Amino acid sequence: MKCATKMLELRYHYRNRLEAYRFIQKYNKDFGLRWLLRKFNICPNAYYNYLKNRKADYHQQKDEIKDSIREIYHSHGGVDGYRTIHAYLIRKGYDISRLTVHKYMNTEMQLFSISRKKKTTYEHGVAHKVYENKLNQNFRADEINHKWCTDFTYLFLTDGSKRYNCTIIDLHDRSVIASITDRNITADLAKRTLEKAIHSQPGIDLSKLLVHSDQGSQYTSKEFTEFCEELGITQSMSKAGYPYDNAPMERYFNTLKNDLIYQHYYRTEEELYTAIEEFAYVQYNHVRPHSYNNYKTPYEARYGSV
Numbered sequence: 001m002k003c004a005t006k007m008l009e010l011r012y013h014y015r016n017r018l019e020a021y022r023f024i025q026k027y028n029k030d031f032g033l034r035w036l037l038r039k040f041n042i043c044p045n046a047y048y049n050y051l052k053n054r055k056a057d058y059h060q061q062k063d064e065i066k067d068s069i070r071e072i073y074h075s076h077g078g079v080d081g082y083r084t085i086h087a088y089l090i091r092k093g094y095d096i097s098r099l100t101v102h103k104y105m106n107t108e109m110q111l112f113s114i115s116r117k118k119k120t121t122y123e124h125g126v127a128h129k130v131y132e133n134k135l136n137q138n139f140r141a142d143e144i145n146h147k148w149c150t151d152f153t154y155l156f157l158t159d160g161s162k163r164y165n166c167t168i169i170d171l172h173d174r175s176v177i178a179s180i181t182d183r184n185i186t187a188d189l190a191k192r193t194l195e196k197a198i199h200s201q202p203g204i205d206l207s208k209l210l211v212h213s214d215q216g217s218q219y220t221s222k223e224f225t226e227f228c229e230e231l232g233i234t235q236s237m238s239k240a241g242y243p244y245d246n247a248p249m250e251r252y253f254n255t256l257k258n259d260l261i262y263q264h265y266y267r268t269e270e271e272l273y274t275a276i277e278e279f280a281y282v283q284y285n286h287v288r289p290h291s292y293n294n295y296k297t298p299y300e301a302r303y304g305s306v
Contacts, residue, residue: 017042020040020042021042021047021050023036023040024036024037024040024042024047025051062104065089065094065096065104066104066108066109068088068089068092068094069085069089069101069104069105069109069111070111072085072088072089073085073105073111076259077259078111078113079113079258079263080113081113082098082101082102082105082106082113083098083291083295084288084289084291084295085101085105086098086101086295087289087295088289089101090295091289131215131220131235131236131237132236132237133212133236133237133238133239133245134210134212134234134236135147135149135210135212135236135245137244137245139171139247139248140171141170141171142172143172144170144173144302145170145172145201145204145205145208145209146171146172146208146209146210147170147171147172147209147210147212148168148169148170148171148177148197148209148210148211148212149168149169149171149211149212149246149248149249150166150167150168150169150190150193150194150211150212150213150219150249151166151167151213151214151246151249151250151253152164152165152185152189152190152216152218153165153167153253153256153257154185155181155257155261155266155276156266157266157267157268157269157272158265158266158267159267163181163182163183163269163272163273164181164182164183164184164185164189165179165180165181165253165256165276166179166180166181166182166185166189166190166192166193167193167249167252167253167256167280168193168194168197168211169248169249169252170302171248172301172302173290173292173293173298173301173302174248174252174290174292174293174298174301175285175298175299175302176252176280176281176284176285176298177197177201178193178194178196178197178200179193179276179277179280179281180192180193180196181272181273181276183269185218186218187217187218187221187223187224188223189218190213190218190219190221190224191223191224191227194224194227194228194233198231206231206232206233207232209233209234210233210234210235210236211228211233211234211235211236212235212236212237212238212246213235213236213237213238213246214238214240214243214245214246215237215238215239219235219237220237252284255284255288256276256279256280256284259279259283260275260276260279260283284298285297285298285299286298286299
């Protein structure tokens with residue numbers, strides 16, 4: 001049965017020289033190379049020239065893909081792994097598997113994603129005020145603006161002085177909804193970031209919004225909690241000392257620091273603040289593919305456009 005199928009395929013490709021070459025290359029071990037060349041009335045030199053040219057085309061395309069991998073890798077500071085590089089190559093129109101990208105990038109080119117710095121260990125603290133963890137590590141949201149996560153991280157200028165960033169992301173597609181950097185880590189900064197997020201989402205139904213944070217004093221403060229209550233926003237909080245309860249925020253800040261902060265020096269506030277905003281609203285939301293979105297950008301996943 002298998003042989004009969006191959007013979008039918010042979011008849012199909014009989015008049016098409018290119019398809020005949022491909023058939024010979026595929027089945028020469030089954031039928032014999034000389035017999036197939038006679039059957040298709042193909043000169044051996046012509047067939048070997050086909051193999052030579054096909055090999056040249058393969059190496060040309062391989063070199064082109066490697067050049068693209070190298071360009072993407074270095075332009076992003078070496079932070080992208082082969083899965084992210086694969087997503088960029090697919091976006092460029094290459095038909096290539098992840099395994100092939102891994103082979104080219106890691107095995108042949110010896111290009112590896114820069115390892116992330118280990119996070120400092122967490123200590124279990126006593127909460128100022130406990131809110132029920134309504135999120136309970138369910139980091140999926142079927143609709144836009146139903147589940148937001150927020151947190152703070154600290155950053156440094158070259159003179160050693162600290163600055164603090166507060167960011168809010170939407171769990172529906174991991175979009176950065178709001179990001180503000182300031183000199184002090186305060187309840188006012190948390191509140192201003194939430195206000196900015198709300199104003200960026202026209203028509204949002206705040207009665208359906210859940211805002212998840214840790215038990216930091218900024219989020220348990222009277223200023224912040226009363227602001228949420230006035231707007232009908234539901235608060236949710238991680239258990240003290242359990243960063244995994246707010247894992248999407250942890251991942252975003254890791255990405256921010258590894259893709260941006262650790263790659264540059266920032267001498268002034270303006271340099272730092274501008275870089276963080278451009279990263280959040282342009283690079284992260286519109287350019288960088290996200291594994292949670294099947295390697296679509298947050299914007300593509302949110303609005304369904306490329």
